[in-house]
Amino acid sequence: MPVSPRYIEVMDTTLRDGEQTSGVSFSPSEKLTIAQLLLTEVKVDRIEIASARVSEGEFAAVKAITKWAKASGFLNKVEVLTFVDGDVSVDWMLKAGAKVMNLLTKGSLNHLTHQLKKKPEQHFAEIAAVIKLARKKGLECNVYLEDWSNGMRHSREYVWQYLDFLQTQPVKRVMLPDTLGVLIPSEVYAYISETVQRYPQLHFDFHAHNDYDLGTANVLEGLKAGAHGIHLTINGMGERAGNAPLASAIAVMNDFLPTVKTGVAESSLYSVSKLVETFSGFRIPANKPVVGENVFTQTAGIHADGDKKNKLYFSDLMPERFGRQRKYALGKTSGKANIENNLAQLGIQLSEPDLKKVTQRIIELGDKKEVVTQADLPYIISDILDSNTIEEKVKIENYVLTHSKAFKPSVTLRISIKGELYEEHSQGDGQYDAFMNALKKVYKARKQELPMLTDYAVRIPPGGKSDALCETIITWRYNNREFKTRGLDSDQTVSAIKATQKMLNLI
Numbered sequence: 001m002p003v004s005p006r007y008i009e010v011m012d013t014t015l016r017d018g019e020q021t022s023g024v025s026f027s028p029s030e031k032l033t034i035a036q037l038l039l040t041e042v043k044v045d046r047i048e049i050a051s052a053r054v055s056e057g058e059f060a061a062v063k064a065i066t067k068w069a070k071a072s073g074f075l076n077k078v079e080v081l082t083f084v085d086g087d088v089s090v091d092w093m094l095k096a097g098a099k100v101m102n103l104l105t106k107g108s109l110n111h112l113t114h115q116l117k118k119k120p121e122q123h124f125a126e127i128a129a130v131i132k133l134a135r136k137k138g139l140e141c142n143v144y145l146e147d148w149s150n151g152m153r154h155s156r157e158y159v160w161q162y163l164d165f166l167q168t169q170p171v172k173r174v175m176l177p178d179t180l181g182v183l184i185p186s187e188v189y190a191y192i193s194e195t196v197q198r199y200p201q202l203h204f205d206f207h208a209h210n211d212y213d214l215g216t217a218n219v220l221e222g223l224k225a226g227a228h229g230i231h232l233t234i235n236g237m238g239e240r241a242g243n244a245p246l247a248s249a250i251a252v253m254n255d256f257l258p259t260v261k262t263g264v265a266e267s268s269l270y271s272v273s274k275l276v277e278t279f280s281g282f283r284i285p286a287n288k289p290v291v292g293e294n295v296f297t298q299t300a301g302i303h304a305d306g307d308k309k310n311k312l313y314f315s316d317l318m319p320e321r322f323g324r325q326r327k328y329a330l331g332k333t334s335g336k337a338n339i340e341n342n343l344a345q346l347g348i349q350l351s352e353p354d355l356k357k358v359t360q361r362i363i364e365l366g367d368k369k370e371v372v373t374q375a376d377l378p379y380i381i382s383d384i385l386d387s388n389t390i391e392e393k394v395k396i397e398n399y400v401l402t403h404s405k406a407f408k409p410s411v412t413l414r415i416s417i418k419g420e421l422y423e424e425h426s427q428g429d430g431q432y433d434a435f436m437n438a439l440k441k442v443y444k445a446r447k448q449e450l451p452m453l454t455d456y457a458v459r460i461p462p463g464g465k466s467d468a469l470c471e472t473i474i475t476w477r478y479n480n481r482e483f484k485t486r487g488l489d490s491d492q493t494v495s496a497i498k499a500t501q502k503m504l505n506l507i
């Protein structure tokens with residue numbers, strides 16, 4: 001008989017532990033927006049939104065969130081970290097309208113002895129008093145065992161003594177943090193198995209940190225060992241190296257732990273990640289799994305070719321699950337297949353020779369370290385198709401453009417017209433103006449008139465990311481006829497010169 005997966009509570013602590021990222025501070029309205037998204041779109045089970053007592057701003061944020069949560073039926077999913085401080089945190093919680101406290105207590109003898117400078121019995125008595133008061137005031141109590149991981153390593157008897165005490169208390173959840181992110185997966189498995197087996201009646205959350213880049217792996221082991229809930233943050237934000245990242249942990253659980261399930265909507269993970277990136281100013285590395293800019297982009301031509309033939313480079317980690325799309329990078333490692341995949345996404349088909357030319361152009365740009373994006377492709381194609389139809393009787397062979405302080409820009413130009421070579425030098429108000437003046441001299445010598453330039457427009461392909469290309473579109477008037485030519489290059493003046501060469505071949 002297949003066993004139905006057990007439900008894991010996901011507690012997101014972006015707004016409390018995540019905000020402990022150095023340099024990050026959310027405004028109350030940003031906190032409210034993120035809290036709403038987490039509970040209504042991402043559908044995490046609980047959110048921790050602040051530490052009590054911290055500041056006026058924090059109080060305002062908690063008040064705004066609890067007001068909304070109460071009206072929306074989410075109040076019992078909104079948690080605040082509190083301290084063993086008599087009635088201070090409890091009062092703060094009550095005034096802020098919060099209902100669930102996550103009481104921070106000491107999970108290692110080392111912390112208890114050296115930070116609080118107290119004996120276990122004294123600590124337990126103070127905790128019992130806070131819990132009693134909180135319960136009397138109608139608050140629900142969860143308890144953190146801060147530094148539990150080191151407690152298990154170095155003072156296990158203290159941890160058992162403490163949990164023996166806690167199981168006598170009206171506590172809903174016991175939260176086991178690897179506060180310094182020092183555990184390796186095998187230890188997480190061993191410690192949580194032992195703890196869960198010893199106290200089967202208690203609910204245990206596991207709270208991982210990422211100091212050794214093991215946050216997600218440790219979450220996986222914690223769940224295998226029987227943890228009932230996990231704490232995660234968007235984009236892995238958090239103090240030092242951060243917490244276990246929500247998106248990675250959910251993807252790993254969904255793909256590798258059929259024995260558990262969560263209520264989290266994968267499809268919302270990318271958009272919430274981007275929103276938090278914007279609000280926090282904390283940039284996501286491009287290679288951050290699931291949410292990073294590059295993680296669904298194939299760069300190598302061979303990979304694009306394999307995907308086209310039989311999705312050979314796909315894995316279960318499909319971008320569409322997270323509201324994203326696979327991309328094929330354009331650059332010097334692109335092959336024809338990369339380009340074809342991009343063209344297919346744009347709905348464009350090209351003949352084999354044109355496809356080769358486009359590929360060649362992209363490789364050349366890539367070699368110059370230029371970044372080409374999908375948005376550049378239509379520009380490159382129209383440039384190449386334009387050139388296909390124009391017979392090259394005029395060719396700009398060489399030029400030197402100068403631009404300096406206090407001297408006028410100047411140009412030395414060598415041009416071949418129907419096989420005849422001309423060389424001219426001229427100055428102008430700008431580099432392109434100097435170029436046109438030199439050109440006029442050549443055509444004057446040939447007793448030929450040049451079209452009049454009536455409009456000159458420069459644009460950068462949309463998309464905002466490309467530093468590769470600039471398109472110049474010039475409108476000409478000649479024999480009472482108006483026509484446009486286009487030039488495309490990474491340099492603006494060169495793109496204008498290319499547009500001009502096209503004009504010279506049309507007259």
Ligand SMILES: CC(=O)SCCNC(=O)CCNC(=O)[C@H](O)C(C)(C)COP(=O)(O)OP(=O)(O)OC[C@H]1O[C@@H](n2cnc3c(N)ncnc32)[C@H](O)[C@@H]1OP(=O)(O)O
Nearest residue numbers: 017051053054081083084085104105106115116146177179
């Ligand atoms: C798991 C975690 O990440 S823990 C994160 C907890 N959250 C925070 O620390 C939020 C940010 N902190 C703050 O804003 C402040 O530290 C406050 C408001 C909580 C306290 O500020 P202050 O009164 O100025 O104290 P300060 O920060 O210097 O020191 C902390 C005090 O708390 C005590 N303390 C440490 N842990 C606890 C605890 N679990 N319960 C009660 N007191 C504690 C320390 O012993 C120290 O007390 P002492 O000054 O009597 O020695």
